[in-house]
Amino acid sequence: MIKLHHVQYGRSFRVLWLLEEIGVETFGGLEVIEHRIGTKEMADSELGRVSPAVRIPAIEMETETGTLAMSESGAIVEYLTERFAPSLGRGVDDSERAAYLQWIHYAETQASLIENLNLQMVFLRPPAKPSPSVIKLQVARLKQTLRGLEAGLQHEWLLESGFSAADVMQGFNLFAAPFFVRMDEFPKISAYKARMEQRAAHQRSVAREGAQRFYAQSFYPVPEA
Numbered sequence: 001m002i003k004l005h006h007v008q009y010g011r012s013f014r015v016l017w018l019l020e021e022i023g024v025e026t027f028g029g030l031e032v033i034e035h036r037i038g039t040k041e042m043a044d045s046e047l048g049r050v051s052p053a054v055r056i057p058a059i060e061m062e063t064e065t066g067t068l069a070m071s072e073s074g075a076i077v078e079y080l081t082e083r084f085a086p087s088l089g090r091g092v093d094d095s096e097r098a099a100y101l102q103w104i105h106y107a108e109t110q111a112s113l114i115e116n117l118n119l120q121m122v123f124l125r126p127p128a129k130p131s132p133s134v135i136k137l138q139v140a141r142l143k144q145t146l147r148g149l150e151a152g153l154q155h156e157w158l159l160e161s162g163f164s165a166a167d168v169m170q171g172f173n174l175f176a177a178p179f180f181v182r183m184d185e186f187p188k189i190s191a192y193k194a195r196m197e198q199r200a201a202h203q204r205s206v207a208r209e210g211a212q213r214f215y216a217q218s219f220y221p222v223p224e225a
Ligand SMILES: N[C@@H](CCC(=O)N[C@@H](CS)C(=O)NCC(=O)O)C(=O)O
Pocket: 007, 010, 011, 012, 037, 038, 054, 055, 056, 057, 071, 072, 073, 074, 108, 115
């Protein structure tokens, strides 16, 4: 059985979705350990044993050589793909290898901007105040990453040869970005997201997540200075 340390619709959604794409039965089942960011429970939990930065996602599983513990969503996605679903990856000799790695890691550039916006707009509680100028800057930077993705979407999926783990890495980002950026400017991304949502494995991972409980508003505009 594989264990996944998880926060609802956080970066661990990438791993949850990938596990559904691979088939959780491959691992003898899946145990999801739910955390809530910013809580003492999370800080004191066994997460620190498997994730040096005490961040999600983290996985634990038994292998032939002992217990494997990993954190870093991109590393987990690459590792699980290589070991259990090579058709979702692009190996070292594949002509799409460079593009595959590029998009896997692009997802983190985008996610770090989203994380900063989550921090400012959702986590801060009075008397702490979000900084309108920092938010404005971060939204502009997030938009630039979305423009890059929009321009990169030349096919049904990111790679011409078809669906891959690089698409799975965008899953959390495209769920969260619309809370901060109006997506009308990005018709290709919107159609791409709709294609993701049609996948049976994506639907199973969303069903495990349940209704989102993190954002209290459907959109967070840049606050007035
Ligand atoms: N680069 C890491 C980032 C992990 C990360 O920052 N995860 C966030 C949730 S999406 C987290 O656990 N934050 C905990 C905190 O802010 O205390 C990855 O891709 O896994």
